[in-house]
Amino acid sequence: MSRIAFRLAVNGEVREVFAEPRKLLSDVLREDLRLTGTHVGCEHGVCGACTVLVDGKPSRACLIFAIQMQGREITTVEGLTPDEGLSPLQQALHEEHGLQCGFCTPGIITTFEAYLRENPDPSEDEIREVLAGNLCRCTGYGNIVRGVKKAARMLRDGAAQ
């Protein structure tokens, strides 16, 4: 066991980590930094539940070694949640019943936080194409798509004010 000390910038804070190089970012976030909002599903990049933002871009935390992230800015679902209340995307998913068990939700929120910045007015097909990277076993996706559409509208309206 050869653990190494290094620093990670997570949700705007610099955190000290002491972990083996083989430790996945998803595990360091959950076990070492106690940020359990990042969920671990398949552990090989298929399900999308562990998606976080690396320098603002969505990335599977289970396909990154934490030690690779020195000098990068990591944002988890905790970092996307306001101190009080919910973000527009969280609020819209809540209103449209875009979750049941909620296991996949953090990955969907991180993914679409990035995507709606890139494409603020996506069509339903475009939303479904992006959502194909996040498995949800409860909802059948319809309400998630509606939630994302609503969030996009809320964000556009907010930006217009």
Add this chain to the structure above:
Amino acid sequence: MKPAKFEYHAPETLDEALILAAQYGDDARIIAGGQSLVPMMNLRLAQPDHIIDINHIEGLSYIRPDSGSIEIGAVTRHHQIEYSSELMQLCPPLPMAARNIGHYALRERGTIGGSLALADPAAELPLMAMLLDAGIVAQSAAGKRTIPARDFFISVFTTSLEPGEIVAAIRFRALAHREGWGFRWLARRSGDYAVVNAAATLMLDGAGKVGRIAMALGGVGSTPIRLASLEQSASGLAPAGGWAGEIAAEAAAQVEPESDKHASAVYRKELIEVLLCQALEDALARAQRQSAA
């Protein structure tokens, strides 16, 4: 589902990386996007002793047009290729191929150098490398060489890269102004590797006949392939009636795909016929549009 232990190296220059690669040879794996390597490590299908991370090296991520060709740095992400306005103009099949890789988050991290070095026989960018006569720029501590795509892909997950060599860049030819192209695939689910994919480029000569033509197939063998002899016989044809279907049927007759858990050989032959026909028709339609413009 946790990777085996390894020693981690994060060189900040390519020279440093090449020294490490020379030192550790087959015991080391290069990590760029890690979107295929890390799943294999998590599943313990890969257990390298050393990981050389090339993400911290400056200057390996770029899209640089040169006269008649485009050089793309090895650590350029699929997402950058997908949205590159230069590539959409100079080599539109590449953004189209990149858009089709995996999912959004995977494309934000996965790299072109990684995709080629992995050499999955059904992957999009290896297919494009074959179609567009790419040169893979491989660097080692001993120097630099450019490997033509046709000599690069040896078998499933096997390339002609030597231990100690790192893919530094890939050079594609730019399409000519009047050159059309087509890319068709069938995958069982969005984001999956294709069962079969087919791509073509085509130019019409002054008489409206098929001039320069290129055709490539993926998912039909241990590497993506070019249909060189069919290209020769297709050149000079009048592209009318069932011309594309005839060429595609001939391709299906020539190629000997294998059966596996994804599809039978017979089904793959049917896919070759349908997808190559569509790719050729797309290429012709684009070539005609360009000629009319």
